[in-house]
Amino acid sequence: MTNRHLIGSVALLTLLTLATAGARAEGEGKYPDWGGQWFRPSGIQFDSTKPLGRGQQAPLTSEYRAKFEAGLADVAAGGHGLNEHASCLPHGMPRMMNVIYPMEFIVQPKITYILFEDNLPRRIYTDGRSWPAEPEPSFAGYSIGHWVDEAGEGRFNLLEIETRYMMGPRTFEVSGLPLHEDNQTVVKERIFLDKAKPDLLYDEITTIDHALTRPWTVTKSYRRERNPVWFSNECAEDNHHVTIGKDDYFISADGLLMPAKKDQPPPDLRYFRQSKK
């Protein structure tokens, strides 16, 4: 056997070992079967039992209710309001759990990954670690989880997660329902399968945030597709929505800026040399 073949064989063996280890964690032994592809049931709102926007009845502080209303007024005029994802900023937590496009769980003993078609993965550490001393914030935040065997049957059924150290700006949903600019959000989740319907998953999400007058708990549900086909959704690929300063514009077929709002002026071009007419 040549060195090249030997290296190839070792690499293949390593991959197979890792794959087998992953398969063992998923649905076998102590861990629940969360395999497959998980879709939101309907709607893109945060609390799927209520309408988007004001209909969410989020317990916003007066300050953040005013910010939200100002954002809605901008949306009504044709802008994007507080929803900065229009320019492809990541959703961040907890909005990414709205699962606009489906998600996948990769359960390993020391870490659980949640993969999305349109977001970077979430990593939930379940290795017993403590919070890092000086974490760098990210949109998805830093998540520590604990598996729970509620029935004491020797098999975990519940993953409890706490997520901190998020960066912003973030909103709960496309309407621009805001989280606080201080980014001190703490998100607590309880993820578990329905006891009678194994293709139904719940995520009970409690958001603690200074834009809210009290912790806000929403239970989301997802349905499983066991024979998934996956696609990617790279927001930056061909986004036609451009924000310059605080104004939103639309890209034309020939790649130029068009106004999005009625009677919208062009952007401030003070840094461009102005031609004399």
Next chain:
Amino acid sequence: MRRRLAMLLATGALALTAGPTLGHHSFAMFDRDNQIDLEGVVQEFKFANPHTFIYLAVKQDDGSTVTWSLEGQSPGLLVREGWTSRTLKPGDELRMRIAPLRSGAPGGAWAADQISFRDGRALEVSHRTVGFPESSDVTR
């Protein structure tokens, strides 16, 4: 090709159902309450993220042509309804009912159930993806 710009009243007959959605941005910049009909030729069908686009060349009454930039659902959503990047091709002649940009510029949003070939052929795809996205409703 004749451009039809029949301003349509926002009647109950035009009330579109809330279908599959776009979580990327609000569709408020598109005027769903004053939809218009367009007929034109596909210059390009961009089956790209975050949302698909149809560039539709629409002939004006004076003989000139304006290219409309028309935003649709995401590829990941349409492909699950049977669409592919080859469902529409340059040269295809379409009839579309769109929600135009509020600014009056030649842009808008299209919905999969509001589009047909000009010669009457049906699109060979599922029409479960009906209506404009419910993200249009964020201010209501």
